[in-house]
Amino acid sequence: MEASPNDRVGTVETRGIEPVPDAERHGHAGQMFWTWFAANISILGLPLGAALVSFRGLNFWQAALVALLGSFGSFALVGALSIAGKRGGAPALTLSRAVFGVRGNTGPTLVTWLSRLGWETINTTTAAFTLLALIDVVFGIRRNTVLTVLCLLTFIALTLLISGLGHATIMWINRWATYVFGVLNLVVIGFLVATVDWDKVLGAPAGPLSAMVVGVGMIAAGTGIGWANAGADYARYLPRGVPGGRLVLASAFGAGIPLIVLISLGSLLAAGEPGLAASSDPVSAINAMLPSWMSVPYLIAAFGGLLLSNHLSVYSAGLTMITLGIKVRRTLAVGIDVVVTFLGGIYFILIAEDFYGPFITFLTLLAVPITAWIGVFAADLVARRSYDGDALMDVSRSSRYWFRGGVAWAAMTSWAAAIVVGLLFTEAGTSSTDVWFSGPLSDTWIGANGLGWLVTLALAAGAYTALRRFDGGTLPEPTGQHPAPTSRPQTVRETS
Template identity: 75%
Template sequence: MTASKTNDRVGTIETRGIEPVPDSERHGHAGQMFWTWFAANISILGLPLGTTLVAFRGLNIWQAALVAVLGSFGSFALVGALSLAGKKGGAPALTLSRAVFGQRGNAGPTLITWLSRVGWETITTTTAAYALLALLNTAFGVGRGTVLTLVCLLFFITCTLLISGLGHATIMWINKWATVVFGVLNLIVMGFLVATVDWTRVLDTSAGATSGVVAGIGFIAAGTGIGWANAGADYARYLPRGIPGRRLVVASAFGAGIPLVLLISLGSLLAAGDGTLATSSDPVAAINAMLPSWMAIPYLIAAFGGLLMSNHLSTYSAGLTMITLGLRVPRALAVTFDVVLMFAGGIYFILITDDFYGPFSTFLTLLAVPISAWIGVVAVDSLRGRTYDPEAIMDTRSTSRYWYTGGFHLPAVLGWAGAIVAGLLFTKASTSADDVWFAGPLSDTWFGANGLGWAIAMVVAGAVYAVCGPRGSSLAADSSSVSSEALQEAAR
């Protein structure tokens, strides 16, 4: 069967849900991962990450740039490595995760992943609505109001639904060409923003503590690659098995690393030159105010487009995750359900709460722990040579080879749950010194103070699973449709 028979063509609705893609329908090349992750990270949400490094971590611009490189490239190299499971098994990340955690045990990681996706979508939608409101005000003098805010939210959500609803082929095509357009616009805007910086103040900023650098790397990793690590396989599942794995890792790292380093560094530079940026409840308007009036429209178009590129990817993955959770609807309809929640979240952020950065940072901090624990288990499982039985992946009955003990693969589930507890012990999530949402009993230790609870969760989960989990041949699938030769190639 050819790829076209599954409607994986640009402009047609992808009819495939979470079922594994057979070899006869595989197509594409490693470069698609470059454009996928470039698109996911071209949005202006990289700027708040950069302002946080300076305003709340105490780093200077040189330290912030180093942190951006290590956190961005490193975390997305991990995303690329985990996406190899998609090339090998042909299914979304959380669907393949059934083989690791068991058909019932996989529900916990899948639910957390879905919450993560919805959270990211809400933040992105909120920021995009700010951009559209500012664009209307700049171009036509239209003032902000409740009705107009709702219209802007709906417009962005409709654009998201049109792209993510059509599915994989359309997303891959748009990622490449739209990213080029919005990337050029972003570069032009960035040039003007750099020209507004108070360089004397920036260069006089003293270096922060080494612990701040360590904490910054963890914060950037948690806010970028870690948040996407459980989605990499979603976009690699159509790729031929024969593509060398190292190409996917390099393409992912550079695809995300290039825009993130530029945006995070710029955010750090702007915050060092103007301390009020980090406390703004509307980051789009705050940056817009730094530009000459004639430059505002290109900036706002670039902001809106970049956010759309990120949001349609997150929404696509969220739809697949909902189906994995048990929602029995076509993929396109699952995406529709997701955008309804996105709309409600956008209303809350814009019309109810008046703080953008606080919830943003807190959200990243808390969800990074269970996601990192999942990464720890899955990474060890993959390194041990996991292969996937396509029929068993889709069989959620007790007859499935991935049913294990009552539907739970205990080494993976217990390792994941224990790692979450361990990570939260060292985690503090707060919007300010006086507004602490959560503080683990060990959050004031060196690891906790430097925001490394997520890293501890990853290490603990991997260690527990390495000791208690299965090894070698017990991980191999017995599906006759997967040749040993193809599996060796996929593991490269």
């Protein structure tokens, strides 16, 4: 099937959050392989592996197995949730209206948008530092205010170009840029492997099985769980007939292959550089381990990896903003998003003295409601086979997704309860002595080992499964298809 003008490489995607009609669907499950490979090719995966050795006491072989289970397993979940995208043809948080109600969905959508803006600010700032380091190595020009702003603008401009053009261009860039930056990563990886102290690596004792269980959860929470509410955004142009199992496999292998290589390498490097796991600037920490001639390909690869991840996040953030009810075109939503992250980067680099730690702490707390949303949405997806496209775009009382007062109370109750319980097991702070928030159960085995997210996920899914029979969310979906009207490109078709 030929791509529609709305989804061709190099053209601006004018579609917003409205469902993609069947006539404009095209592609195959393999596209998800390149999407998630690109999102995870960054060398920033190395500190995760280092943490398995430095903080959890695992040896290399255990860390490799943990990387396999955590990364493949978490991105299998991403692939499973992306099935909603090909069923409903809409972004994940728009489809979430069918689960939470057109008003109830505001909470999960707002949390997701704030989280995306936060991580994009981290990406943008880290990329600016990377570019500053590259300019210093190549041209000998030291960091200054003007150069810092120019580096931020460069990364922002590249992100805006790719994310602004939209879905088709992102898919094309993901595939071909992966080859380029993949080769650079392999060059750097080859050099780093040659510097490893193999005697220490092979002589390291094995850690306990409990540490491996915790390690799997740590890798899952740090990789796939963060992308689970974006999978449908990239699967929505796929034909309904694409087998869901292929989406799961493509996502798991696409992210799993680079992650297992990078996480395993990180565990190797930790034998010679234990401080890597605790570094607040892993790009600089790894760069310090390299000779100057190797810094150039490394810094280019690090910059490219950040860019590939960031343009996906910005694209999804634009769709999430529109779902909130901000009635702008998708391209303008992307523009607003990058302006906010640019201002955040300026504050982060030039003004704040201690911003990174508190900011990461805030984003860690936001991960709890996001994980609760994943549990509810996943449980709903198991029982659901279709979405009403017209109702997704109708936020008035006449919408079939109005439920009671605009809220599906089974979903909202489950989401809220899971958040409360998840926070009980959560501790967040900038250091062991500067704790911002500490739940009363954070010192239990579950809390201390960072497994509160798993409890949150399971409780949200279980509670929703039990409660949904008492809510209007069990109403059967119509059997006919309800694509959004295509007489003109539109961003939203909603009534207040």
